[in-house]
Amino acid sequence: MDESIEVKNVSKKFHTKNGDVQALSDINLTVHDKEFVSIIGRSGCGKSTLLRIIGGLETASNGEVKCHSHEIDGPGSDRGMVFQHYSLFPWMTVKRNVEFGLKQKGTNKKTRSEIAEKYIDLVGLKEFENLYPKNLSGGMQQRVALARGLANDPEVLLLDEPFGALDMQTREDMQDLLLDIWQKSPKTIVMVTHDVEEAILLANRVVIMSSHPGKIKKILKIELGEQRRFETRLTSEFLKYKGIASKLIRSK
Numbered sequence: 001m002d003e004s005i006e007v008k009n010v011s012k013k014f015h016t017k018n019g020d021v022q023a024l025s026d027i028n029l030t031v032h033d034k035e036f037v038s039i040i041g042r043s044g045c046g047k048s049t050l051l052r053i054i055g056g057l058e059t060a061s062n063g064e065v066k067c068h069s070h071e072i073d074g075p076g077s078d079r080g081m082v083f084q085h086y087s088l089f090p091w092m093t094v095k096r097n098v099e100f101g102l103k104q105k106g107t108n109k110k111t112r113s114e115i116a117e118k119y120i121d122l123v124g125l126k127e128f129e130n131l132y133p134k135n136l137s138g139g140m141q142q143r144v145a146l147a148r149g150l151a152n153d154p155e156v157l158l159l160d161e162p163f164g165a166l167d168m169q170t171r172e173d174m175q176d177l178l179l180d181i182w183q184k185s186p187k188t189i190v191m192v193t194h195d196v197e198e199a200i201l202l203a204n205r206v207v208i209m210s211s212h213p214g215k216i217k218k219i220l221k222i223e224l225g226e227q228r229r230f231e232t233r234l235t236s237e238f239l240k241y242k243g244i245a246s247k248l249i250r251s252k
């Protein structure tokens, strides 16, 4: 399998007026092409910092980070990010928001309209494509953000707590949707989450981090097959993984 993301000996220190914060220490992680990796750990363990370094929004203090063998030195269209707080453009309709990245890439009007409509339909917002973000609920805005991330078709999709602000039911619907999309057309995804079940249900591997400084404690391979659904959570294998991961997160 080809390597998509390579993180080698990465450390990150933030300098603040109250002193230095060692957010990450000696992180080594390889994400393969079309692999789904989730990152989980206690608050402050450096999950978002690691994802932001991969996204090129933050630079590592030490070590190297590569995407398809190219050193990452800033954001790039090969890596798309979806955040918890949607970051939609309030002055653009749903459709324009989804089309935005395609327009930046120079995709012609007809093609970007077709692609945007496909993903808007996929996330169940067909009737809302001409509305503005302020007229949508949080869950709907999150679906727009996901549609935009997918429409850009980056080689790597980086998701930072993408469903964190949603109620449980909407969150589960979104997880099902993401599973469905990933099973139909796999792509490399790295997702940060606080939710152990979400991490296990969606991923091929779960990276469990420890805090202060943020380190990788364990990488858990999840062998639940490709055809996962909401009901997979009820299986004994799933509960076994949940038990192992929960214990690792709590352990010192």
Ligand SMILES: Nc1ncnc2c1ncn2[C@@H]1O[C@H](COP(=O)(O)OP(=O)(O)OP(=O)(O)O)[C@@H](O)[C@H]1O
Residues within 6 Å of the ligand: 014, 015, 016, 021, 022, 023, 041, 042, 043, 044, 045, 046, 047, 048, 049, 050, 194
């Ligand atoms: N820009 C920054 N300046 C200073 N310190 C920072 C900055 N960003 C993050 N940190 C610190 O780095 C550490 C890791 O933060 P990070 O946001 O990556 O953790 P996290 O695991 O994503 O947390 P959470 O689960 O609460 O979102 C924390 O101690 C945080 O205070």
